[in-house]
Structures are given as C-alpha cells and as structure tokens.
Amino acid sequence: MKKDTQCVHSGTLADPKTRGVNTPIFTSSVFEYLGMPENVYPRYFNTPNQKAIIEKLCTLENAENGLVFSSGMAAISTAIFSFLQSGDHVILQRDIYGGTHHFASAEFERFGIKHSFVSNKATDIERAIQPNTKIIYIESPSNPLLLITDIEAVAQVAKSRKIMTVIDNTFATPINQNPLDLGIDIVVHSGTKYIGGHSDICCGVALASDELIATIKKSAANFGGSLNAFTCYLVERSLKTLAIRVAKQNANAHTIARHLETNVNIERVYYPGLETHADYEVAAKQMKDFGGMLSFELKGQRVESPRFLNKLELIKPALSLGGVETIICSPAQTSHLKMSDDDRADLGITDHLLRLSVGIEDPDDLIADIENALE
Ligand SMILES: Cc1ncc(COP(=O)(O)O)c(C=O)c1O
Known part of the structure; x- marks a missing residue:
C-alpha cells in the first residue's frame, strides 16, 4: 500500500x-x-x-x-x-x-x-x-x-x-x-x-x-x-490524515520559503527544498519532500523581531510545531532557551532568527500576514 x-x-x-x-x-x-x-x-x-x-x-x-x-x-x-x-x-x-x-x-x-x-x-x-x-x-x-x-x-x-x-x-x-x-x-x-x-x-x-x-x-x-x-x-x-496534512504543509512551506527569499527585510531563509540551501542535494537524495518547517533571519537593522511577531495577525507566536495552524517562534526564547548564549552563537541561532511551522491554510493568506507585519 x-x-x-x-x-x-x-x-x-x-x-x-x-x-x-x-x-x-x-x-x-x-x-x-x-x-x-x-x-x-x-x-x-x-x-x-x-x-x-x-x-x-x-x-x-x-x-x-x-x-x-x-x-x-x-x-x-x-x-x-x-x-x-x-x-x-x-x-x-x-x-x-x-x-x-x-x-x-x-x-x-x-x-x-x-x-x-x-x-x-x-x-x-x-x-x-x-x-x-x-x-x-x-x-x-x-x-x-x-x-x-x-x-x-x-x-x-x-x-x-x-x-x-x-x-x-x-x-x-x-x-x-x-x-x-x-x-x-x-x-x-x-x-x-x-x-x-x-x-x-x-x-x-x-x-x-x-x-x-x-x-x-x-x-x-x-x-x-x-x-x-x-x-x-x-x-x-x-x-489517518498525516499524509494529506504533510503534503499540504510541504507545498505551503516551499511556496513561503521561495517568497521570503525575495523580501528585502529578510537576511536569509533556511529551507532544505531551496536550491540555495547548503545541503539541497543531500536533502533531495534522502527525502521524498522537504517538510513544513522553515526558518528565516530578519534583517536586524530594519525589523525588530518582537515588533514583527506582535504585528502578525493570523500566525501566532507559539511554542511547538507540526500542527494544522501556522505558528512562529524565536528559538532563542523557546526551543533553545536553555542552551548557553555561547552555544547558541556557535550554532548560528541569533535573536533575529525565527522558525515557522507551516500549517495547512492557504499560503496566500500566510504570505499576506507576513508581508503586512514586515511592512
Ligand atoms: C525535533 C524535536 N524532537 C523532540 C522534541 C521533544 O518532544 P516532546 O516535547 O513531545 O517531548 C521536540 C519538541 O519540541 C522537537 O522539536
């Protein structure tokens, strides 16, 4: 099957x-x-x-x-x-x-x-x-x-x-x-x-x-x-709905990652499905699709991360990931909070880094929410 x-x-x-x-x-x-x-x-x-x-x-x-x-x-x-x-x-x-x-x-x-x-x-x-x-x-x-x-x-x-x-x-x-x-x-x-x-x-x-x-x-x-x-x-x-949810999350994340790459307020996008990802070839070899998670780095001198998070309306700043609703978090303040500042700095987890868990909504609505908050 x-x-x-x-x-x-x-x-x-x-x-x-x-x-x-x-x-x-x-x-x-x-x-x-x-x-x-x-x-x-x-x-x-x-x-x-x-x-x-x-x-x-x-x-x-x-x-x-x-x-x-x-x-x-x-x-x-x-x-x-x-x-x-x-x-x-x-x-x-x-x-x-x-x-x-x-x-x-x-x-x-x-x-x-x-x-x-x-x-x-x-x-x-x-x-x-x-x-x-x-x-x-x-x-x-x-x-x-x-x-x-x-x-x-x-x-x-x-x-x-x-x-x-x-x-x-x-x-x-x-x-x-x-x-x-x-x-x-x-x-x-x-x-x-x-x-x-x-x-x-x-x-x-x-x-x-x-x-x-x-x-x-x-x-x-x-x-x-x-x-x-x-x-x-x-x-x-x-x-029972895992495959159908994940397919939509894969597609949404890919669309959003591509879009974010073009935004002047964003320094860098991390998504293994982008050809610009350092290990794109390895990802393409071992994954059937690239998943619903992506991270991006805001241009710190242009956008303050807490203000950006506050301006989002549809996407909630929240802990965890993988749900049907799109959520966003600052790993430095959530998943990697207990890591020492030095360890975080070594790994490249900055205060401007945000992690997006992409849900199953229409990607146009998600992109509009992000664009609006960035503006
Ligand atoms: C990649 C990954 N592994 C393991 C865990 C731990 O899972 P749980 O919170 O269900 O104990 C998390 C939680 O965020 C996670 O993101």
Whole structure:
C-alpha cells in the first residue's frame, strides 16, 4: 500500500461485534491474565490502543516494531538510556532540538556517561568516535536551522564501527523520510508535532527492529513513560490524515520559503527544498519532500523581531510545531532557551532568527500576514 492508504487503514483494530470501522477505545488498565500469551498493562506498552498505533507507525516508517510514549523526550531518553551504562560515550549532532541538547548536557555526566557534540558531517562524527562510543545521535532536518545530515553516510560510519545510530525524524515525518531504510537503527519522533498534528496531543515514538525494541521495552517498563488509551485513540485518528496534512504543509512551506527569499527585510531563509540551501542535494537524495518547517533571519537593522511577531495577525507566536495552524517562534526564547548564549552563537541561532511551522491554510493568506507585519 502507498502512504496515504497506510495512514488510513493499517493498524485499525476494527470491532467484529459492532463492525464499526474504527479501533474502539479500550479503557481498561486491568486485564485478566489466565490463558493470555502475555500480561497486558498500560506501562508494559502492550494495550490494544497502543498496539494499533504502533502497527500504523511501523508500516509508515518501515519498522519491525515500536513503542509509543507519553512525550517525545520520554521516547528519546528511554531509547538512549536503554543501551547505555556508566563509562559509555555518546556522539550527538550539536544542531539538535534544544531539549535533547539539554537532556544530554544535564543528565549524562552524573550517570558516568560521556558525550561529545559535533557537527552533522559524517567525517566529523567519525573523528569523534572513541573506543567506548555506543550511540551516534542525529536529527535531520535539524531544529531550528534545517540542517541536513547525510543519513546514509552516518549510518555507514556507525555500522563499520558497530555503533548504534538513533535519529530524530520529527521534522521530516514518516511521510517525507524513512531513515531505517537508509541504515539507521532507531527512529524517534516527538509525536506531539506532525503525528498528533492538531496541537492537542503530547506523545513520542521509538521505532526499530524487533530485537532493539525488545531491549528498549524492558527499560521502558521501568521508566514508565507510556501513553493512555484516550490519547492513543487521538493519535490513531490524527495519523489517518498525516499524509494529506504533510503534503499540504510541504507545498505551503516551499511556496513561503521561495517568497521570503525575495523580501528585502529578510537576511536569509533556511529551507532544505531551496536550491540555495547548503545541503539541497543531500536533502533531495534522502527525502521524498522537504517538510513544513522553515526558518528565516530578519534583517536586524530594519525589523525588530518582537515588533514583527506582535504585528502578525493570523500566525501566532507559539511554542511547538507540526500542527494544522501556522505558528512562529524565536528559538532563542523557546526551543533553545536553555542552551548557553555561547552555544547558541556557535550554532548560528541569533535573536533575529525565527522558525515557522507551516500549517495547512492557504499560503496566500500566510504570505499576506507576513508581508503586512514586515511592512
Ligand atoms: C525535533 C524535536 N524532537 C523532540 C522534541 C521533544 O518532544 P516532546 O516535547 O513531545 O517531548 C521536540 C519538541 O519540541 C522537537 O522539536
């Protein structure tokens, strides 16, 4: 089946009694165990509603198995910690979501885990490998500068050294990019973003081989970040329109990025679908389309970022991303707030940088709102 069809049909646990076409919400947190192949319990990641969305997500990401968590950070932290012990070393791409950057900086050291932040170039990643390196963690496109990592190149480096790879595929979505096909071991998503898609869900996902998921599952039951049946149901409902939403978001973002490039008040536009993007060729090679996220730098001497944000009428300055409504944020004040000023400066995250999460509205209305605020 093609992605649009998979979104609608895969994983549905249709109820044979009522013949309703949707998965029912199984409200039980208590399940009888006699005669059952396994003990069912929400924190064991095996309730019917959890399994239904995992099946859909596995189909979409070409994964054997997966786990659905209560947040993206629960998925990321659990997946990573499941494989680490004191004395290990982790390489992380330095341009990643600020929360993940902070997670590594704040948590690893006290468990005796060393880490290095490096550029997203496979050669730099390879140079940072130590005898005790266990995991290479990347994000592509990256938050917030839409850097593109050559996923296949990193996977090859890691495989040749028997190091596990994890990628945050949140920005791309399983519609635009399938990293497991490119040799990555574990894919994580903040499902709070495109998978949820309506700015009303917090969840996370980890997808991988049966073997790796079995290991993560053991730790996940201890860490306890599972997802409840009602939210699972909302996720399943959201996933039915994932492909159609993302297609519109891809198209809108492309149109807006092209338009912003021509505006005299804008210094620079970051969008992997623009031929001017430094890694356009790599993006075109590994992505089916370029996503709904873009960033741009205002010309600071002409436009003040807070005044611009205040003048927008349709587009709301708001945290998070991936919903049907277009929102905008200053990464320096939101997603990357906890990063030190020096680290932000090193990465090129300035106070004039704004990140746009493009929704499914008509692009003409979005462009008019931006133009009006810039004027
Ligand atoms: C790329 C990316 N990964 C992970 C996360 C963390 O997800 P959550 O907020 O669902 O824990 C975020 C949140 O903004 C994100 O943007």
